[in-house]
Amino acid sequence: MSSTSSTLAPDSLALLGRQLQRARRNPALLVMTQAMPVMLLLFFGYVFGNSVSLPGGADYRTYLVPGVFVITAAGGLVTGMLQAAGDTQRGVMDRLRTLPVSRAAAPLGQATADVLLFAIGMIPLVAVGYAVGWRIEGGFGPAAGAFGLLLLLRFVTAWIGILVGMKLGSEEAAGQLGSVTFILQLLCNAYVPTAGMPGWLQAVVEWNPLSSFVTACRDLFGNATAGAADAAWVIEHPVVASLGWSVLLLAIFVPLAVRRYARPAEG
Amino acid sequence: MTSSYAVLSEGLEKNFGSGDHRVEALRGLDLAVPEGTIRALLGPNGAGKTTALRILTTLSRPDAGTATVAGHDVIREPAAVRRAIGVTGQDAAVDHDLSGRENLSLFAKLHRLRGAAGRDRADELLDTFGLTDAADRPVRTYSGGMRRRLDLAAGLISRPRVLFLDEPTTGLDPASRNQIWAAVRDLAAEGTTVLLTTQYLEEADQLADDVVLIDHGVAAHTGTPAELKARLGAYAEVVVADESALSAAAVILGPLTGSEPVIDHEARTVGAATTKAELTLPAVVRELDAAGVPILDAGLRRPTLDEAFLSLTGNTTGSRTGSRTAQKEPAA
Numbered sequence: 001m002s003s004t005s006s007t008l009a010p011d012s013l014a015l016l017g018r019q020l021q022r023a024r025r026n027p028a029l030l031v032m033t034q035a036m037p038v039m040l041l042l043f044f045g046y047v048f049g050n051s052v053s054l055p056g057g058a059d060y061r062t063y064l065v066p067g068v069f070v071i072t073a074a075g076g077l078v079t080g081m082l083q084a085a086g087d088t089q090r091g092v093m094d095r096l097r098t099l100p101v102s103r104a105a106a107p108l109g110q111a112t113a114d115v116l117l118f119a120i121g122m123i124p125l126v127a128v129g130y131a132v133g134w135r136i137e138g139g140f141g142p143a144a145g146a147f148g149l150l151l152l153l154r155f156v157t158a159w160i161g162i163l164v165g166m167k168l169g170s171e172e173a174a175g176q177l178g179s180v181t182f183i184l185q186l187l188c189n190a191y192v193p194t195a196g197m198p199g200w201l202q203a204v205v206e207w208n209p210l211s212s213f214v215t216a217c218r219d220l221f222g223n224a225t226a227g228a229a230d231a232a233w234v235i236e237h238p239v240v241a242s243l244g245w246s247v248l249l250l251a252i253f254v255p256l257a258v259r260r261y262a263r264p265a266e267g
Numbered sequence: 268m269t270s271s272y273a274v275l276s277e278g279l280e281k282n283f284g285s286g287d288h289r290v291e292a293l294r295g296l297d298l299a300v301p302e303g304t305i306r307a308l309l310g311p312n313g314a315g316k317t318t319a320l321r322i323l324t325t326l327s328r329p330d331a332g333t334a335t336v337a338g339h340d341v342i343r344e345p346a347a348v349r350r351a352i353g354v355t356g357q358d359a360a361v362d363h364d365l366s367g368r369e370n371l372s373l374f375a376k377l378h379r380l381r382g383a384a385g386r387d388r389a390d391e392l393l394d395t396f397g398l399t400d401a402a403d404r405p406v407r408t409y410s411g412g413m414r415r416r417l418d419l420a421a422g423l424i425s426r427p428r429v430l431f432l433d434e435p436t437t438g439l440d441p442a443s444r445n446q447i448w449a450a451v452r453d454l455a456a457e458g459t460t461v462l463l464t465t466q467y468l469e470e471a472d473q474l475a476d477d478v479v480l481i482d483h484g485v486a487a488h489t490g491t492p493a494e495l496k497a498r499l500g501a502y503a504e505v506v507v508a509d510e511s512a513l514s515a516a517a518v519i520l521g522p523l524t525g526s527e528p529v530i531d532h533e534a535r536t537v538g539a540a541t542t543k544a545e546l547t548l549p550a551v552v553r554e555l556d557a558a559g560v561p562i563l564d565a566g567l568r569r570p571t572l573d574e575a576f577l578s579l580t581g582n583t584t585g586s587r588t589g590s591r592t593a594q595k596e597p598a599a
Contacts, residue, residue, distance in 0.1 A: 014376040091360030
């Protein structure tokens with residue numbers, strides 16, 4: 001086994017390179033993926049924006065932009081799922097499995113490539129954020145921390161997506177499930193504050209890991225607004241909670257994905 | 268456990284599902300493939316061919332039995348097996364978004380062929396398979412035959428000692444099929460051991476040194492293509508001028524061939540399998556003519572795979588079309 005673990009880095013790099021080559025060959029897909037958050041930003045920002053009143057009269061678009069960043073990062077769930085399902089469906093996963101390649105290399109290469117592509121895609125999105133009036137108000141250090149959290153969230157969600165995609169094994173099914181994940185975005189505090197929600201719904205929304213990330217990004221970018229008075233611990237301590245959620249989810253989903261890759265289901 | 272066998276399996280068993288849905292895909296499969304030979308696993312959809320290949324290529328674990336490939340145990344030493352094998356599946360398992368060259372470079376890197384060594388090997392294989400002109404186009408623009416050739420090239424990157432081909436020509440046009448066959452023959456001539464699955468008697472006959480007839484998860488018969496054909500005998504078929512002559516022809520053909528004739532009213536044919544080596548076409552024609560049966564056409568030919576299965580195992584394959592359709596076994 002030592003001979004296979006020593007190949008993890010070069011194998012992952014080779015498979016990471018594959019994903020970047022795919023993106024270069026298919027730039028339309030990248031543009032489409034990036035158009036979606038821009039649409040969300042403009043749609044929520046200008047159509048709903050004027051009817052949402054925030055505590056303390058804060059600007060809605062400034063409130064919204066970190067939320068859209070987090071939603072975009074969480075899109076790793078869908079890209080990971082589609083990619084892994086497609087590779088499983090077309091037999092590419094099986095071919096990789098018959099190669100003398102480290103068992104963690106394929107999912108690790110894919111997740112890392114997804115983080116890199118997300119980082120590139122964030123550049124135009126940040127520009128649009130600036131154009132609608134959002135600003136980094138908390139200094140360079142905390143802002144870098146916020147971007148770090150976004151990359152981490154992308155990495156986490158990509159692993160989850162890769163596991164689910166391998167299990168689904170069909171691009172069609174992955175596409176359908178992908179559209180259902182829209183509900184996860186609505187059940188967090190990216191678009192609206194939790195203050196006006198009924199108590200039970202507020203609890204559900206606050207314990208959605210995405211809400212911790214959204215709150216942490218607002219804090220670190222210096223866009224924070226007054227939160228609900230009785231917010232859950234994961235909202236009161238959003239940065240620690242985001243890191244905690246990441247560790248927990250990686251501890252669950254990385255071993256599951258690697259195991260699933262190493263030993264596919266049969267029958 | 269002698270090392271002169273590239274593939275050796277004993278009593279391989281594999282079941283899928285449970286209860287009423289339990290499928291016994293393999294029920295004690297024994298294989299012994301000498302190094303440097305081409306072995307064909309011949310059988311219909313669902314016979315267990317793909318399941319056997321998945322176990323031998325480390326993609327699946329048997330419920331019982333043992334197997335070694337290139338001297339390494341497939342369960343205990345999968346990494347060593349993977350270093351020794353090349354695999355080409357039913358699907359062209361290449362990345363459709365990448366070019367042919369990018370695909371081969373990727374698989375070269377994953378086989379530790381880096382830099383110039385990998386590039387040279389990719390160029391060499393592109394040339395061998397007539398893909399040099401299309402090398403820098405995305406694979407999604409390739410024809411089915413080109414994709415299959417690229418898939419085979421990808422399986423050969425590492426110059427494997429043992430090459431596994433799962434239905435390498437299913438669904439291909441005759442020209443592409445002949446290209447694949449020629450490439451497989453060249454590989455075997457250079458000493459590569461090839462284990463392939465096929466639904467086509469013709470493919471097994473053309474390529475294999477030995478054929479294993481797989482039926483319901485066991486080896487029903489093993490031998491050279493010539494032995495298999497001799498054992499299967501021949502199939503006599505006559506076309507009559509009018510429908511009323513069908514039963515008269517059947518009455519003659521039955522005793523001549525020693526088997527129950529099959530009448531096709533639509534095509535106005537009567538056919539019967541025979542293992543009588545002494546039976547000749549003139550004898551068939553003479554007998555029918557003497558009985559006054561108006562025959563338009565007559566033939567004595569090798570049986571199709573369907574007919575062979577009927578005579579060797581008593582089972583039909585379930586697909587009596589005989590056409591080269593791109594069917595797949597259920598995903599394992």
